[in-house]
Amino acid sequence: MANDPDQAGYLLAPAPGAARLTRRIAGRDQHGRAVEISVVEERPLTIWLNSREIVTAMTIGDYPEYLALGFLRNQGMLGSADEVTGVDYDAETDSVVVRTASRTDYEDKLARKTRTSGCAVGTVFGDMMEGLEGLKLPEAELRASWLYALAHKINTTPSLYLEAGAIHGTVLCRRDRPLVYMEDVGRHNAVDKVAGWMLSEGVAAADKILYTTGRLTSEMVIKTALMGIPVLASRSGFTAWGVEIARRVGLTLIGRMRGQRFICLAGEERLVRDVALREAGG
């Protein structure tokens, strides 16, 4: 892979040829002709935190440990003070158990919540917002030339998206270099897998850029901010609350990246326009 210029530099790149991730399925096209196409897999994965079953997520099935770790961290169920003592994936039961040295704050919260309303689903979002209070993302530089280089490299990287479609991608980048490119059928799994990788490897966030193929919704902005990454970029569009939260926490938000066009709706101060564009172009 290192000989492929498009792949050079990735620490983790998509594996579109991996057997378990896609399946060939036979059908018929508009003419009635038999066709066979590549379709992404989708499997349930049940995530446990110590002795508590948290959620069953639908995922393509690669990197279950990163997904579990990143999901728990991004939902605020696993704090920075919690010492992770084990992450055990069991292929037979499609489950991952994340173990911590001591009972987590979330388990206590859940126990309290269970006594009042019976279920913790509704608390998750509130907890995520809570984690943002007082958060201020670090200063950083973002050059327009990096954005163009990243979009080109990412779009030409062999991926499940190019092979089979129907999938989202999230890429952790530094300057003009994509480092870790995760894909998943589940909406937020790709970013959770990036978060899990960062947590496992102890990777710094302050000099990173997160690129996503998905929309810049509140949840996406909150996750990026909680991960400590100061820049979030996407080819897709924005939601109003996503923009509002990005402005509140000082996150640079770039959307609608198409060719040399893009729009910046938050954190403009980090952006350096170092590419000479034709005025009529864009």
Next chain:
Amino acid sequence: MANDPDQAGYLLAPAPGAARLTRRIAGRDQHGRAVEISVVEERPLTIWLNSREIVTAMTIGDYPEYLALGFLRNQGMLGSADEVTGVDYDAETDSVVVRTASRTDYEDKLARKTRTSGCAVGTVFGDMMEGLEGLKLPEAELRASWLYALAHKINTTPSLYLEAGAIHGTVLCRRDRPLVYMEDVGRHNAVDKVAGWMLSEGVAAADKILYTTGRLTSEMVIKTALMGIPVLASRSGFTAWGVEIARRVGLTLIGRMRGQRFICLAGEERLVRDVALREAGG
């Protein structure tokens, strides 16, 4: 609206001009020039079933009653035997309470589950699959000419997607006529709002076609099947499990609709190719 040929025939069409659904936000483009764009709103909506808080969903905020009803029904929390006695939306607390004549089966299930593992999140998917056992969708006809007409009408209907992007749409159709076109920022809210409308209006499902802008994942296929609709079509692609479930319940699954192209991966027997296509085309 009835004078607009593209809108003629809709029972409910998108309202892209509605004040509460989009916001103008100022930013800068790639040249550094000030721009102002339309961005979709995103608000929390908390759904209650009788005295139990179920979930907080992120939504654009139109049709909260349909969203709540459809969500509970599509999650299997509200059965066909449950008599709905009220659906009350409170704008101040962003919440909807769905009331039933008697305690629902789901509340009993949740009470049992709470005693064992503390939270019901993990059970939802299992419950949805459970509801599919023995389900067999009705016979129906689907003409290729309807698919082409529907795609054209839907793509040219004024919508939040055309106005602001970053949104998903689901359209309930009959033959070549789109009837109810719902949009939402949340992944499955658009289809839940359609389900809630059908439930409220007592609309038959057997002669309907569901069109979605999103991917044909297992969850989308399961929801369509639970709603009793025999055909699901999309411009997007498939997942392997989505196809597998569609084949099991006898749902016709059409994906990758682009111009006159499409691929049918399940329920081919309903499809009538009534349009003469050039063999080289497609």
